Amino acid sequence: MWLLSSMTAFSASVIVHAAAMRLAGCAGAVAVFVGVGGVIGVALIGYCLVSYGWTPATLAASLTYAFFCELYIFLFTLVGNSVSIGLLTKLASQPLKPAAIVDFYRKEAMIARRFEQLGRGNLLSAGPAGLELTVRGARIVRIFSLVHALLHRPNRWVSRMSCEGDDAS
Amino acid sequence: MPLLICILLLVAHAGLYLAILRDWPALASERGIFRYHFLSALVVAVGFGVWALAYGGADTWAWFACAVMLHGIYSLSFLELWALADDSYSLAILEIVHRGDRAAGPALMRRLEAIGASKQGSRLDALRSLGLVREPDDGSFALTPAGHAAALLARALLVLVNVREYG
Numbered sequence: 474m475w476l477l478s479s480m481t482a483f484s485a486s487v488i489v490h491a492a493a494m495r496l497a498g499c500a501g502a503v504a505v506f507v508g509v510g511g512v513i514g515v516a517l518i519g520y521c522l523v524s525y526g527w528t529p530a531t532l533a534a535s536l537t538y539a540f541f542c543e544l545y546i547f548l549f550t551l552v553g554n555s556v557s558i559g560l561l562t563k564l565a566s567q568p569l570k571p572a573a574i575v576d577f578y579r580k581e582a583m584i585a586r587r588f589e590q591l592g593r594g595n596l597l598s599a600g601p602a603g604l605e606l607t608v609r610g611a612r613i614v615r616i617f618s619l620v621h622a623l624l625h626r627p628n629r630w631v632s633r634m635s636c637e638g639d640d641a642s
Numbered sequence: 643m644p645l646l647i648c649i650l651l652l653v654a655h656a657g658l659y660l661a662i663l664r665d666w667p668a669l670a671s672e673r674g675i676f677r678y679h680f681l682s683a684l685v686v687a688v689g690f691g692v693w694a695l696a697y698g699g700a701d702t703w704a705w706f707a708c709a710v711m712l713h714g715i716y717s718l719s720f721l722e723l724w725a726l727a728d729d730s731y732s733l734a735i736l737e738i739v740h741r742g743d744r745a746a747g748p749a750l751m752r753r754l755e756a757i758g759a760s761k762q763g764s765r766l767d768a769l770r771s772l773g774l775v776r777e778p779d780d781g782s783f784a785l786t787p788a789g790h791a792a793a794l795l796a797r798a799l800l801v802l803v804n805v806r807e808y809g
Contacts, residue, residue, distance in 0.1 A: 475704065476707075487802070490803070491802050491803065491804065494803055494804040495804050502803050502804075502805065528701065528704070529701045529704035529705050529708060530700070530701070530704045532645070532704070532708050533704040533705070533707040533708045533711070536707070536708050536711035536712055536715070537707060537711050539711070539715060540711040540714045540715050540718075543714075543715055543718050543719070544714070544718060547718055547722060548799060549799050549800075549802075549803045549805070552796045552799045552800055552803075552805070553800065553803070553805045554732075555765075556731070556761050556765045557765040557768060557769055558793075558796045560765060560766060560769060560775075561769065561774065561775075561785065561789060561792055561793040561796060562793050562796055562797060562800075564775060564783060564784060564785045564789065564793070565785055565789075565790060565793035565794070565797075568778065568782040568783060568784035568785075569782055569783055570781060570782045570783075571781075571782075571783070573782075574766070574783065581755065583731075583758045584735075584751065584754050584755060584758060587731060587732050587735055588735070590732065591732060591735065591736065596736060597735070597736065597739060603750075604739045604750070605739070606736060606739055606740055610736055610739075610740075611740065613733075613736060614733075614736050614737055614740045617726070617727060617733055617737070620723060620726075620727045621727055623660065624660075624664055624723075624724060624727055624728075625664045625665055626664075626724065626727045626728045628727065628728065628729070628730065628733055628734050628737055629728060629729055630729070630731065630734040630757045630760070630761070631734050631737045631738060633757070633760070
């Protein structure tokens with residue numbers, strides 16, 4: 474029964490999120506889902522506490538709901554930002570030659586979209602001296618420099634650029 | 643108690659990776675790190691599943707679900723962080739701008755375009771190795787049936803979330 478409550482709450486989150494995204498204009502999909510999912514999650518926990526009390530069933534319902542919410546956020550951010558998914562959807566309409574893929578999927582547009590996203594997320598801004606990180610952007614870079622150190626994984630594209638730059642010089 | 647055991651297992655799993663395994667070549671790829679987490683999830687699911695089967699009861703199965711979901715949340719978070727640190731184009735742009743020395747106009751754009759092209763090439767190779775894209779004899783690229791199914795699911799998700807620009 475707790476599984477049914479959990480799945481009902483998750484389905485409600487997906488439906489309300491879909492409606493909210495059509496009403497919210499340019500708001501970020503993740504932020505909207507966190508807001509919607511958070512409110513419905515609190516309601517689910519309240520309902521489970523009233524129905525089952527402080528039992529493993531309440532904890533299981535909450536964790537199941539949290540897992541599916543995280544999976545959903547992962548999937549729609551993957552689909553919205555992934556180069557692989559972009560290629561798949563382009564190839565779904567017709568087979569393409571390598572040159573057509575390059576034409577269809579212009580690098581300039583790819584970069585422009587990333588800049589737009591980073592600007593909308595208040596991470597990057599265009600200053601008088603060129604592109605600059607905002608305070609938030611600098612914080613993200615600092616956090617990820619710690620993650621890089623912790624995982625021993627530098628960003629492969631930055632590393633490659635550094636190598637190419639060193640080679641060129 | 644069952645949840646505490648699961649949390650200890652997850653701490654040990656993360657600790658083992660951070661202390662010893664993070665430099666292992668076998669875990670240096672997306673596939674390798676995914677297998678590391680999948681194997682652990684399998685051990686937790688089978689272990690707690692056998693325990694739940696042996697003892698039975700609604701509470702035992704609820705603990706089983708708690709353990710599996712907790713592992714799912716941990717693995718998904720870890721793998722997302724790992725993939726972002728390793729391969730994110732947006733983070734690469736932020737880090738390059740942060741360095742400052744190369745963040746000047748056309749030169750920066752050329753370098754970022756080169757990254758975009760490399761990423762596109764590497765992703766096409768990855769899609770082929772996953773069996774989602776095939777190369778017919780005419781030198782073009784086309785989707786396999788699994789690729790069509792994945793594209794259909796992706797489109798459904800994009801419509802649901804109301805995303806019009808992607809990739």
